[in-house]
Amino acid sequence: MKQQYIITMLAIAFLLGNNRSAAQLANTLPKNEFGLTIVSNAVYFKASITQDSLKQMVAIDKYVAHVKTNFVYATTSNFTHKILYSKPKAYLRLAAVKALQAVANNLKTKGLGLLIYDAYRPYSVTKTMWQIVPDDRYAANPAKGSGHNRGIAVDVTLYNLQTGMPLPMPTPFDDFTEKAHHNYRQLDSTVLANRQLLKTVMEQQGFKALDTEWWHYYLPNAAYFELLDIDFKQMKKLVK
Ligand SMILES: [Zn+2]
Structure with a gap:
């Protein structure tokens, strides 16, 4: 394992020294047990974002x-x-944050703000969730990874800027009944309107909704953004 790490770091140093592309750099990273490439070190992370500032x-x-x-x-x-x-x-990635910025500017004119339950989530947390609840109705399968691991998915609701209170929505966050589905309509008109408003403003800025979770939104070109397993302590040093 240690030898593998040294080989990887030497390969990274060589490629960086030769100004090669991040894509070539990706090929030097070992794949995990699911055949996925997970970016878990600062060197490759930095290389991967130099090709596109929206990945920052x-x-x-x-x-x-x-x-x-x-x-x-x-x-x-x-x-x-x-x-x-x-x-x-x-x-989140700058691409997603720019879109959220436009969403928030729009909501402000309506006296509303965004309340976030989760944004970037390290890949190892997705694995832990799966160990506890190995059911893809409730948790992301680590064999695929999650948009949260890629820094392009956000769990979000609306709140009233004046009162600070969240707006009534169909269910609490992470309710895994059909009440949380976008096509569930046996709700009072205020709740339906709130869910629709969130969907409208998010989609206007390029986010996609998830049919089964009214709170989850993601950018469509997810695979373009690498899966990350960098904890919050280390990420704090890497964010701009
Ligand atoms: Zn989510």
Whole structure:
């Protein structure tokens, strides 16, 4: 394992020294047990973002006005009943954050803001979730990875800028019943309108909705953004 790491680092150093492309660099990284390439070191991460500044990871609150967070995965009040990470911060790729910025500017004119439950999530957290709940109705299968691991998916709702209170939505976050589906319509008109407003403003800026989770939005070209397994402590040093 240690030898593999040294070989990888030497290959990275060689390719960087020769100014080769990040794609070639990717070929030097070992694949995991599912055949996926996971970026888990700062050297390759930095190389992978030099080809496109929109791949840079950034702190959402640096770009998006009035954004609030409620990291339920940093508490035991989530579907796994376990603390899945500590000291999180809301990070995403610049491509996603620019889109969220436009969403927030639009919402501000309506007296509303964005409340985020989860944004970037290290790949190892996706693996932990799967170990606890190995059911792809509730958790992302690590054999595929999640848009959250790629830094282009966000779990989000709306809140009232004046009261600070979240708007009524069909279900709480991570409710895995059909009530959380976009096509579920046995709801009062206010709730239907709130769900639709969130969907409309997110889609206007290029996000896609997930049929089964009213709170989950992602950029469509997910595979372009590498899967990342960099913890929040290290990511803090890498964000712009
Ligand atoms: Zn999500």
